[in-house]
Amino acid sequence: MGVLSSLSARFQHPAQVVVAGFSLAVAVGTALLALPISTATGESAGWAAALFTSTSAVCVTGLAIVDTESHWSMFGEMVIAGLVQVGGLGIMTMATVFTLLVSRRLGLRARIVVQAETKTLSMSDVRQVIRKVVLFSLFCEAVAATVLTARFMIGYGESFAGALYLGVFHAISAFNDAGFALWPDSLMRFVSDGWICVTVALASILSGLGFPVVFELARSWRHPRRWTILTKITVGVTATLLLLGTLAFLTIEWRNPRTFGPLDDSGKLLAAFFAAVMPRSAGFNTVDISQMYPSSWLTTDLLMFIGGGSAGTAGGIKVTTVGLLAFVVWAELRGESRVHIGHRSLPDTAQRQAVTITALGVAIVGLATYALLALTPYSLDQVLFEVVAAFGTAGLSTGITANLGTAGHLLLVVLMFIGRIGPLTLGSALALNRRTRHYELPEERVIVG
Amino acid sequence: MGVLSSLSARFQHPAQVVVAGFSLAVAVGTALLALPISTATGESAGWAAALFTSTSAVCVTGLAIVDTESHWSMFGEMVIAGLVQVGGLGIMTMATVFTLLVSRRLGLRARIVVQAETKTLSMSDVRQVIRKVVLFSLFCEAVAATVLTARFMIGYGESFAGALYLGVFHAISAFNDAGFALWPDSLMRFVSDGWICVTVALASILSGLGFPVVFELARSWRHPRRWTILTKITVGVTATLLLLGTLAFLTIEWRNPRTFGPLDDSGKLLAAFFAAVMPRSAGFNTVDISQMYPSSWLTTDLLMFIGGGSAGTAGGIKVTTVGLLAFVVWAELRGESRVHIGHRSLPDTAQRQAVTITALGVAIVGLATYALLALTPYSLDQVLFEVVAAFGTAGLSTGITANLGTAGHLLLVVLMFIGRIGPLTLGSALALNRRTRHYELPEERVIVG
Ligand SMILES: [K+]
């Protein structure tokens, strides 16, 4: 295959680069966080807490077994922010390079098209992608940090230094969909603060669309008909999920005295929108999740499992996967012999990839749910929520994360890692490995259902 | 289309015949069960209880909001057995006729092949299928009733008349996967009785394989290589699920003092095997489901959702559907450009049908779970169990059925109806309606995951 082979002659496949890169980042992060200097007390946090926190940061999951602000020192917090930045940039660059190989449509430079045909990219192309992704990320983070810093100064009386520190940390955390916050109750104190909630939500939505989609929107947002299938599906499914999610949370929690009840109508709308955006995988919360009704947990489970767009910082099986499956179902119900999206025909291989990623996602979540049910005394709704939050790198929790025991924590570490790099490596492996048979076997009809 | 048009000029499609037939049976059953003569007290059971019980019987689900033995008179019990028999035979004959149309491989008579090409069957072909299915059902029920009657006489000191009544009722209930029992605790008193448990389990497995598979097995069980894909997948997935299910229940419940704990080792094995067979959709239980661990509930949920084979009395999305999806995933992971099963290639349409039926099943179960969570105070595990039991026509329950309120009961009535006839009517509609485009749109590559 020789893809990305210029990065290293030892790596035969992009999947190996991804696994090796993320493993290395987790290991370095664990070592740094285990240093005494990383904790507020000056005693080492221990390997278990360091490994869990490092994995959660690199995989931009945001699950925590110790309170981020009180447990870690400022050095520790900066390590976490650094790991989040490395993890977020890493997944976005690698996924974008992969998208170039598969879709041949990003059009960064004309010759990439030719190279993508032969499934190779030169080192300079890769460098260019990395530069664009990094510049885009830093620009968005700078804008978000500016708004947040100003708001912390003006609205909450923080000093400039204090507000800047909080602004930069939460801008990085929001744009990379990490969900780490420097308050023990996440962003609950800002539930009615539109400046903070909307800034965090927009940063998360933008990065969660994925770089290729953002790039195409920036170029041709006036001409939706010319968009690639990737952009059409990502925008369509994202908008649908945000709308339905907001409506669902509004309906379910409207009168809940422990969540939306005390808020005025516009506050309820803001809180519902925020609750609908966060499972895409940013993972902050402005209401107490443990007090939400079970239907809200189920809604959040669904949104976390789906996640965001491909080649962005969001996790989950991706809105593209769900959108393709919806088109397959729709075509089948209409009796179409092929699946069409707009005026394009969808290759059978893309359909099978969507089925495969969804099926493996369900299987992994199912097995992990079994294991955690057996390891802990918690009920199905809480365990399922925790497992999906780890797999979907959303990092929301009903509050049981710290009490899952060492075995439970190790399970979550593995799950966060698989959830973060699994869909990408699997997607690239499926799309780039393709055997061809030189003869075809006869078809046989089968009944289904 | 004109399929089955000889049955009635008014019905344009087999799906309409199925819906009309089952609706009529439910209506007649409701009217009969609402008669004062149907209850033990001689007062009418009321429309709600009559409708629920009639739907549960016709759809061979087995969920009950009143205790079958104490609430109904002998006349009422015979009405229930009759509805079960009509529902079971109805689904098996209709599904078998449909299988003939689609697979063209049952080979009852040579000329059916020619007719299937044109997607029509003559009235005499339909009659022949119905006769074979009825004879097969009555023969199996007679064998099961004989064993059960003898056991009730010899092992439990029943009179011949009493034993015969119990034997026939439970043989009908078992073979048609209905799960109605004349004891308030289902079959819990027989947990260690191999005669009864194995007879009930075998009757359920046999009818759950589906008539076309049983027919092919009877003809060519010596030559597995020559089996159709339908038979290969049905036998393979059924055996796998029974084995994994038995192992799962053994592992989870081995030490549970309220379920398997008091049993000896062979008793545990029998109880685990029985617990693995019943969610296929017979729906009896020999241990107290409300006392099983949450992991066992989840295992049962999965097995109930999958159900049994196509064109039999079992419910769920069917083992065929799951088997096809597994082959799709496997082919995709191996990088095959087409899906092969044995030495046959699987049509893309069958893959999309499997995706569609699974996706709609998940959507229906999800929506119903939401609704029941909102309508009742029960937790996700109990609500999900109840919903899947109704959708999969398995009829097992954690014991909350009677307490779901009128709205909850109506929801379950709709769900039992959809769960029973949905996959068949959808499957037939998908397979028989097929548009062809006279031009093809260009393909566009998409990334997934
Ligand atoms: K997150």
Ligand SMILES: [K+]
């Ligand atoms: K049943």
